[in-house]
Amino acid sequence: MVWAWLIPVLSFAAVPLIILFGKRLPGKGSPLAILAILAGFAIFWVVFAGFLSASPDTDGCEIGVGTEALTCNFQITWFEAGIPGADTKNHDRIEVAWGMTVDPLTVAMLGLATFVALMVQIYSLGYMHGDPRIDWYYAFHALFIASMLTLVLADNFLLLYVAWELVGLCSYLLIGFWHERPEPREAAKKAFIVTRIGDVGLLVGILLLWSQVGSFSMSETFAAVESGVLSDGVITVSALLLFLGAMGKSAQFPFHVWLPDAMEGPTPVSALIHAATMVAAGVYLVARAFPLFSASDTAMLVVATIGLITALGAATIALVATDLKRILAYSTISHLGLMMLSLGAFGYTAAIFHLLAHGFAKALLFLGAGSVMHSTDELDVREMGGLRKVMPVTAILFSIGALSLGGIPILAGFWSKDEILVAVNKELPVIFIVLTLLTALLSALYMARAMFVVFYGRFAEHFEHVHDAPKTMSITMGLLAVFAIVFGLVALDLPGPFKGIGYFIFYHEGHGLELVAWLAGLSTVLAIVAFVYAYLAYARKSINLEGTRGTFGWALKVAENKYYLDEVYQWTVDRVVLSFSRFIAWVDRALVNDVGINGPGDVTRVLGDRLKYHVTGYVYTYALAMALGLVGLAIFWWLVSR
Amino acid sequence: MVPLVAFQVLSAALFAIGLYGVMARRSAVLIVMSIELMLNAVNINLIAAASHLDGMGKWANFDGQIIAIFIITVAAAEVGLGMAIILRMYRNRSTVNVDEINLMKW
Amino acid sequence: MSWFLFIILAFFTLAGGLGVVVTRNVVHAALFLLVSLVAVAGLYLILFAEFLALVQVLIYGGAIIIVLLFAIMLTRTAEYPYISDNKQWPLAAVAAAAVGVVLGAAFLDSNIPETSPNSPAFADLANSLFTTWAIPFEVASLVLLVALIGAIIIARTGEDNR
Numbered sequence: 001m002v003w004a005w006l007i008p009v010l011s012f013a014a015v016p017l018i019i020l021f022g023k024r025l026p027g028k029g030s031p032l033a034i035l036a037i038l039a040g041f042a043i044f045w046v047v048f049a050g051f052l053s054a055s056p057d058t059d060g061c062e063i064g065v066g067t068e069a070l071t072c073n074f075q076i077t078w079f080e081a082g083i084p085g086a087d088t089k090n091h092d093r094i095e096v097a098w099g100m101t102v103d104p105l106t107v108a109m110l111g112l113a114t115f116v117a118l119m120v121q122i123y124s125l126g127y128m129h130g131d132p133r134i135d136w137y138y139a140f141h142a143l144f145i146a147s148m149l150t151l152v153l154a155d156n157f158l159l160l161y162v163a164w165e166l167v168g169l170c171s172y173l174l175i176g177f178w179h180e181r182p183e184p185r186e187a188a189k190k191a192f193i194v195t196r197i198g199d200v201g202l203l204v205g206i207l208l209l210w211s212q213v214g215s216f217s218m219s220e221t222f223a224a225v226e227s228g229v230l231s232d233g234v235i236t237v238s239a240l241l242l243f244l245g246a247m248g249k250s251a252q253f254p255f256h257v258w259l260p261d262a263m264e265g266p267t268p269v270s271a272l273i274h275a276a277t278m279v280a281a282g283v284y285l286v287a288r289a290f291p292l293f294s295a296s297d298t299a300m301l302v303v304a305t306i307g308l309i310t311a312l313g314a315a316t317i318a319l320v321a322t323d324l325k326r327i328l329a330y331s332t333i334s335h336l337g338l339m340m341l342s343l344g345a346f347g348y349t350a351a352i353f354h355l356l357a358h359g360f361a362k363a364l365l366f367l368g369a370g371s372v373m374h375s376t377d378e379l380d381v382r383e384m385g386g387l388r389k390v391m392p393v394t395a396i397l398f399s400i401g402a403l404s405l406g407g408i409p410i411l412a413g414f415w416s417k418d419e420i421l422v423a424v425n426k427e428l429p430v431i432f433i434v435l436t437l438l439t440a441l442l443s444a445l446y447m448a449r450a451m452f453v454v455f456y457g458r459f460a461e462h463f464e465h466v467h468d469a470p471k472t473m474s475i476t477m478g479l480l481a482v483f484a485i486v487f488g489l490v491a492l493d494l495p496g497p498f499k500g501i502g503y504f505i506f507y508h509e510g511h512g513l514e515l516v517a518w519l520a521g522l523s524t525v526l527a528i529v530a531f532v533y534a535y536l537a538y539a540r541k542s543i544n545l546e547g548t549r550g551t552f553g554w555a556l557k558v559a560e561n562k563y564y565l566d567e568v569y570q571w572t573v574d575r576v577v578l579s580f581s582r583f584i585a586w587v588d589r590a591l592v593n594d595v596g597i598n599g600p601g602d603v604t605r606v607l608g609d610r611l612k613y614h615v616t617g618y619v620y621t622y623a624l625a626m627a628l629g630l631v632g633l634a635i636f637w638w639l640v641s642r
Numbered sequence: 643m644v645p646l647v648a649f650q651v652l653s654a655a656l657f658a659i660g661l662y663g664v665m666a667r668r669s670a671v672l673i674v675m676s677i678e679l680m681l682n683a684v685n686i687n688l689i690a691a692a693s694h695l696d697g698m699g700k701w702a703n704f705d706g707q708i709i710a711i712f713i714i715t716v717a718a719a720e721v722g723l724g725m726a727i728i729l730r731m732y733r734n735r736s737t738v739n740v741d742e743i744n745l746m747k748w
Numbered sequence: 749m750s751w752f753l754f755i756i757l758a759f760f761t762l763a764g765g766l767g768v769v770v771t772r773n774v775v776h777a778a779l780f781l782l783v784s785l786v787a788v789a790g791l792y793l794i795l796f797a798e799f800l801a802l803v804q805v806l807i808y809g810g811a812i813i814i815v816l817l818f819a820i821m822l823t824r825t826a827e828y829p830y831i832s833d834n835k836q837w838p839l840a841a842v843a844a845a846a847v848g849v850v851l852g853a854a855f856l857d858s859n860i861p862e863t864s865p866n867s868p869a870f871a872d873l874a875n876s877l878f879t880t881w882a883i884p885f886e887v888a889s890l891v892l893l894v895a896l897i898g899a900i901i902i903a904r905t906g907e908d909n910r
Contacts, residue, residue, distance in 0.1 A: 617744030658848025
């Protein structure tokens with residue numbers, strides 16, 4: 001278990017090697033990145049096994065503050081500053097550790113991240129085949145996964161923040177990977193800037209906590225929350241500031257606008273970063289800081305509300321989007337919203353469970369979309385149809401992902417979504433559960449739409465010569481599909497020592513699978529109805545949608561335009577930010593530059609221009625000056641001595 | 643008897659005349675001549691003081707005369723060097739007019 | 749009697765000096781300078797400084813005027829007869845007058861007790877020069893030597909030492 005630090009470090013080590021020697025290595029260094037993450041995946045199992053066999057007596061382990069789950073910490077001092085030997089509480093000294101926390105949450109995230117990263121990197125061998133900059137691609141990938149793993153392992157907020165920004169950087173680099181085209185460039189900038197707004201909140205929140213607690217350490221912070229050292233106001237404000245960071249990273253309303261545009265990056269990147277791992281970092285952060293969040297009812301309500309708005313809004317947009325990857329992107333936003341909602345409803349287990357289940361399924365869906373795109377060079381679903389005829393493997397695997405995410409029973413998505421429904425039903429007002437069920441219906445509907453429109457129905461003849469995905473791509477998708485099918489079963493009390501995920505990842509106390517019969521039944525019925533309806537509407541075309549289109553034309557228009565949020569932002573930037581910037585620029589140019597900087601320079605130059613004429617070069621001028629000086633001195637001396 | 647002040651005022655007048663010559667003349671040769679006038683003004687002053695103030699303070703009456711001798715010596719050296727410089731100047735620039743020589747300009 | 753001599757000599761001194769600074773002809777200027785210098789030698793005689801008067805006539809009237817005349821001859825150009833003052837001469841006149849006034853005022857204001865000039869013995873002067881003032885005397889001879897060498901080096905045509 002103490003070897004957990006090795007997982008990110010291996011990938012970190014791969015980065016410079018690939019950059020420096022990638023051109024000369026076989027496969028341009030891609031095997032190096034894959035080996036690093038493969039080793040990381042292997043070590044994950046060692047860590048997992050070590051954690052399962054650990055007890056509070058094990059070295060470095062204890063019952064975690066707040067979560068009451070087993071937590072193991074391993075750390076070395078990173079740096080110290082301030083007065084030696086002083087008390088950290090008074091801010092006379094700070095002490096920051098390179099610390100690793102291994103607890104159930106970390107283990108779960110490690111498993112998801114290493115596994116999906118491994119799959120995606122192998123998949124990329126096929127997808128990125130022949131790209132001239134494949135060495136950079138893999139270097140960025142390795143850097144990303146190393147940062148992501150550092151993020152989930154970090155035991156203090158400062159290290160977490162460093163990793164947080166690093167994954168943001170990698171996201172920027174990979175979205176803009178094909179920077180020859182303008183759209184990826186713009187998308188990369190948009191993603192970077194929008195997430196940065198949230199990151200400022202995160203940083204301020206971390207510093208606020210530090211100023212109150214005197215330590216960046218999470219366990220000390222949570223202990224301070226538990227013991228009531230922090231006032232309610234500080235807890236609420238810092239929780240909301242942390243949530244601001246989480247909103248940016250997890251693309252929550254109103255910061256979700258960057259994620260659909262991020263689909264301009266290579267599809268495997270979308271699968272790894274913008275579906276399974278990095279965007280889940282916000283959810284992870286809220287879960288990690290759950291002792292802080294759960295101490296403030298306001299913060300919890302804000303989290304739940306934002307989550308619900310995001311989930312519902314994104315689902316409606318996903319329903320009308322025409323770009324396959326954007327459908328998946330909005331679906332991702334919607335599901336991230338569901339996770340936030342679940343956290344806000346104290347559904348800690350449900351949120352992480354859904355994070356994992358969604359991670360596998362959505363990675364699978366993205367890889368499937370990538371496979372389609374790789375073969376057809378087409379992303380507009382209106383141009384597609386019946387693709388299962390030419391790419392059957394992709395069709396089957398994509399369908400598994402869609403069904404899983406749509407919430408069809410026994411598949412992974414069903415279980416996790418149901419847990420969320422239970423939590424929302426238990427903790428929040430009735431309006432929340434109604435809207436959550438609506439979201440679940442919409443979620444099934446848009447997944448079904450994507451699946452049926454693309455792979456079923458009338459075959460689009462111009463894709464006659466399209467071939468299926470190569471082996472590296474289909475095998476990885478297959479492995480992910482297995483998880484998308486069976487992962488839900490971890491919720492059950494299986495034979496053996498494992499009593500279900502509720503006893504592994506929990507907050508305060510373990511609990512078994514909670515199934516509320518009417519909720520489970522209702523959500524199942526909704527999902528099946530949605531799939532059947534979509535089959536009839538999109539595959540068989542036996543339901544004519546034109547009538548609906550006419551009735552709800554205005555609503556469709558609003559949804560198709562993504563609620564005009566991009567336009568609002570554009571207006572804000574143009575009218576408010578740029579006007580203010582112009583004013584600042586004017587101040588800088590006119591006051592600072594012209595007056596403050598050029599002013600003294602001009603005065604000196606003009607003065608020099610005028611005064612230089614006293615240097616005539618004629619000897620007699622100087623003699624005259626001497627004589628006048630003599631007279632002046634004499635008069636002066638006479639005046640003084642009088 | 644002629645009082646000391648008369649000599650001193652005379653020397654001041656001669657000094658002022660020499661100074662005017664230094665500042666106003668164009669030719670370097672004339673400037674050197676004006677400098678000689680100024681040196682003579684100083685010498686008059688020294689010698690008049692030496693004659694009139696014998697035994698006042700620690701100075702003997704010929705100390706002023708001796709300093710005047712040195713001044714005459716230095717004046718001779720100065721004229722010799724000054725003329726050499728003027729000759730060199732004339733050879734290089736074909737003029738001895740100081741208002742045509744302003745290499746020290748800005 | 750001495751007043752009479754003083755006024756005449758002072759007149760020649762100042763007139764010669766003014767001649768030096770106002771005449772347009774350089775040769776005339778040199779001759780005016782000679783007049784002034786010889787008048788100054790006369791002033792030395794009133795002050796009982798016979799040795800200085802002798803030196804004045806020999807060195808100034810003899811050597812320096814000759815050197816100046818040589819310089820005038822060697823640097824003579826066609827423009828000499830038209831030589832005149834430079835552009836700042838009015839300002840220079842004001843400044844010079846101011847210096848003269850300042851100096852004169854200082855002398856008139858000095859309150860030096862009235863005494864009559866007396867004459868030192870020739871032998872005492874020589875004694876003092878070669879005992880008390882021996883080192884400055886030697887330095888002065890060194891100055892002359894250096895000036896001599898410097899003048900030669902500066903004034904040489906210079907083609908042979910390149």
